[in-house]
Amino acid sequence: MDGRCAVETCAEFGFAGTSCTPRIRCGFGTDVLLCTGSDEAYVFSPQERKLKTVLQCPGPVSDLVVSHDKQRLYVACRSGVYCVGSQLLLSRVKGSPADASSGPPELKISSESLVVAEEGVLSLLLVGSVLVTLSQRDASWMLTLYKSSNYEKLSSFSQVSGDVNTEEKTEIRRSPVLICFHSRDATPSSSSSNSSSDEAPTQGHFHLDSVLFKLLFGVDVALAKSPVILCGLPDGCVCFVPLRLPGSRLRVLHSLEQPVVFVGSSGPGRCLVAVGELGRVVLMKADKGGSAEGRGNVFIEGCVPGPVVCGCVDKNTVYYSTGSDLLLLDLSEGKSGEEGQGKDEETRRKMDASLQSPTSLNVCRVVALAPPTCNTAAPGVVELLGLSVRGQLQRIRLPVRTEDSRLSSGSDSQVGRSVRDLLSSIGDVCERASVLKTSIKSKNQILQHLNQVLNISFLLMAGANGAEHPPLQENPIRCRASTSWSRLLQEDSLTLTCVLDNSSAYVLERGWTLSITVFPLCPPPSAGVENLSTNVSFPFQSLHPGETLDVSLPLAAAGESSFPVTVSCSLLFSLTSLLGEEAANLPALQSSCISLPLNTLTVDWLHALQVSSSKAAQEKITPHATDAIEAFLRSHRIRCGGNAEGGGEGGLKYSASVRVSAELLRDTLMVAKSSDLDPAKTAPENVCLSLLEWLLSEGLGGVTTGQKGDQIALRGSVVHAQSLNRHAVKLTAKEVNVGVEESLNTVEVQVHSSSIAAVCGLHHAVLRRTLLQRAPERAASTKRVQSLGLREALQRAEHLLQQIQQSRVSGVFSGGASTEQMSRTLLDVYRELREKPLLII
The missing domain is CATH 2.130.10.10 (YVTN repeat-like/Quinoprotein amine dehydrogenase)
Structure with missing residues (x-):
């Protein structure tokens, strides 16, 4: 300077x-x-x-x-x-x-x-x-x-x-x-x-x-x-x-x-x-x-x-x-x-x-x-x-x-070092860019997966929260089921096979689990639903559009009477599956999941019937009711077409009936089975046969039985079978004329059994199916419609099943003060059921 x-x-x-x-x-x-x-x-x-x-x-x-x-x-x-x-x-x-x-x-x-x-x-x-x-x-x-x-x-x-x-x-x-x-x-x-x-x-x-x-x-x-x-x-x-x-x-x-x-x-x-x-x-x-x-x-x-x-x-x-x-x-x-x-x-x-x-x-x-x-x-x-x-x-x-020396150009060695530094820097940037590219790809996959989950969630929530849907409208992702009897270690058990059907446009990828909860439709008042329910989970990897997933679970063993049961199906998604190994660093996500309800199925006594080809297959059950109850039931048996002496049907001393208008029945069977028969030309006997076949094989509410078509053994218009609690039952269908303002042609379905639990369970199942399966309404029939409180009758039938499950009996009653009071309640409900036969027009 x-x-x-x-x-x-x-x-x-x-x-x-x-x-x-x-x-x-x-x-x-x-x-x-x-x-x-x-x-x-x-x-x-x-x-x-x-x-x-x-x-x-x-x-x-x-x-x-x-x-x-x-x-x-x-x-x-x-x-x-x-x-x-x-x-x-x-x-x-x-x-x-x-x-x-x-x-x-x-x-x-x-x-x-x-x-x-x-x-x-x-x-x-x-x-x-x-x-x-x-x-x-x-x-x-x-x-x-x-x-x-x-x-x-x-x-x-x-x-x-x-x-x-x-x-x-x-x-x-x-x-x-x-x-x-x-x-x-x-x-x-x-x-x-x-x-x-x-x-x-x-x-x-x-x-x-x-x-x-x-x-x-x-x-x-x-x-x-x-x-x-x-x-x-x-x-x-x-x-x-x-x-x-x-x-x-x-x-x-x-x-x-x-x-x-x-x-x-x-x-x-x-x-x-x-x-x-x-x-x-x-x-x-x-x-x-x-x-x-x-x-x-x-x-x-x-x-x-x-x-x-x-x-x-x-x-x-x-x-x-x-x-x-x-x-x-x-x-x-x-x-x-x-x-x-x-x-x-x-x-x-x-x-x-x-x-x-x-x-x-x-x-x-x-x-x-x-x-x-x-x-x-x-x-x-x-x-x-x-x-x-x-x-x-x-x-x-x-x-x-x-x-001026500070302005001189760099030597060759300095240029070489600069080139090496530049190449090394490029290598560092490329390595870091590769890591970032992998991270971005992983995050993109997570976002795509999350997008699928959100779309599926909105689809199912929209179906669940909709104001009013047509009766036949179903969610694109739903469950259906079928029942079948199997024998393992000399024990008969009823198996339920649930089928998850993906009819949507989305893929159910990893992280989804099918959850099935089974609980009684009419639990006893003294027991909570949580204590009687059973939950089974089935994780799966992927389910593409149009594919189905079949899972099976034991529903009930022979001899049980906690029927009917409700099967609630839902989809669970674990949030930890989105992040994979990174989820281990987030303890708050370990128990986080999304639950989406699908649909609810009901398995009743008709689904659990074992149809036999002859009366020889019926199980002989020795009555164990008290003498007072026996005398009361014997005095009222004649009103429902039974034998007053009790020997005409091999001890099938309990019965109940439901009458359905033949005109309503023809329309219902035409809709349910897509039959080409002309309802006006259908013979009454064919209507009775079709009614029994429909009751035993119709998949009401998404549940079908293992017995379809020619597998059902029908002798005329009579079906012999064994109920879930191992008692013999008989279903009959016949034409009956009822005078309501004028003669009305009806078909009467009768249920006979030596078990009051089987009679009440089958009566509830028949009543539920005839009520929930709607035929096209006709304006001309409104003049002859007789309102008998069918919904209230269904509730009374469910109440009777609830009382039966509370007493823990299957057609027999034990002694004791509480048992006598329970028996008196059951008899009152059953007498009302017998003396006021239901008529569905």
Whole structure:
């Protein structure tokens, strides 16, 4: 460095005090903006050496920034951020008096110019179309992003403030540093400098080498080519947040453990420099020596004479002021013939030596510096703009530097190392990109699976929550069932086979489970449904559209009487199947699942009948009822067509009947079986046969029996079978004329058995099927409709079954006071059933 610095005072503004750090910012064109901590801000032209405008603000000014298109000026005050258009400033300048003695024009900023009502904003930054503010709220720092078009709040980040105990304190209250870094290979934008790497960066914006950018901020940020907002806080933390990366948060890059004065890049762009108030300097570089596995960040920490009041960086040089002197710190690496680790060690030695002996420029009392500029009139001469402690704006011209060795080109070894570093960086990026690609593919598969689950859920929920559906409408995903008898280890048992039918357009993938719950339709009042219910789960891998899944489960053993039963089907989906192995790290999801009801099936006594071909197959059961009950039933048996002596039907002494209109029956059978027979020409005997066949094989409610077609042994219009509780039963159907206003042709179905439980169960099953299977309504038949409370009759039949299950008997009663009371209740219900035969018209 030859010669001494030339200092020239351009203007005097005065200094307000210690409220905020004074700042010098780039303004409109070659103008500069100044704020000294007072309520006034200034627009000054260094070329004309003229104060153009004085801005009178609502409060002390903490920072200023000009938009990239030079059309707006943003001013940060205590009450918020104000915006002033450049046209208003220019009109004020042009309209001012020509006499210089009258003073510079003044512009008062009113409350109408308030665009961001955020109190305590200390720093401003514009990054493209985003306005960034940094303020302090109690014990934390708030970094907030706004749209510069409509000032809509985009996001906000917070950082807890830490106390820093410094040994020395300057007279000026330290304000936070807010800048933006761009990757060297990123696409240039309006937010960054349009100049080349050798020119001075735009105010508050710096470029970093792509390798260093990746190592400091991560590969994700480098791949996204996102600008990074960096803030240096008075508590010593250097924090950053990517601007365009979703889900970003404010993270700490380094801590100087003392207030941060300034942060920038040198090299150009190959080194990040941070300087603290007490003189601590941190250099962050990309280690280009050694193996590819050992490459990473190189942090060189040192200390320069302090305290540091202000500073700026230019290419390979850092300029900073201690208040008593202006110093120059040379960060250039020089040239070396060594390679690898030796080169890095030499670089460290040079940096340590440079930090220990900065060059004095012999300029004192500087409290604010603007980025250096090159004088076009004198090539090679560097000029600085500084603000003194007395408020004087000074132009500082540095002497010409004569060291030409630093400009020499790199050796072949340096070029080779650069190529190796570049290839290694490409390999690292490719490896990370491969991992990210695999992760994205996995997440896409999870999202597709979740989309299928949501579609299926909405489909089933819409079917379950619909207001009114046609009687024959069914869900596209439903269950149907069939019953069959099997013999295992000389034990007969009734097996239920459930079929899950996927008629939808969606695939039931992994994670789905078919859950089947079986519980009595009429549980005893003393026992809860939960105690009597049985639940079975069947996980499966996949069920494509049009496919079915068959599962079987034992329903009841021969001799049991807890019938009929309700079969509730539902689909369960486990949320842990979405994440696979990652679900192990989320204990809250281990028991989380979605339950979607499908449909409910009812298996009654008709489904459980074992039809035999002759009466010889009927089981002979010895009656065990009390004499009083026997006498009562024997006296009433004649009313239902039974033998008064009890021997005509081999002991089938209990009976019940249901009468159905022959006209209604023909229509019902035509709809249920899609018969081509003409109802008007159908013979009564054929109607009786068809009725019995329909009762034994019809899949009412989605449940069918294992006996269909010619497997049913019919002797005329009589069916002999064995019930679930191993008692013989007989079903008969015959034509009966009933006089209701006029003669009505009906078909009577009679149930005979030696077990009152079998009679009541089969009567309930016949009644339920004739009620739930609807035939087309005819207007002509409304004149002969006789309402007998069929729904109430069905409820009474279910109540009788409930009483039978409560007494735990199958056609016999034991002694005891409670048993006699139960028997009396059963007889009352049964007598009402016998004396009032039901008629369905």
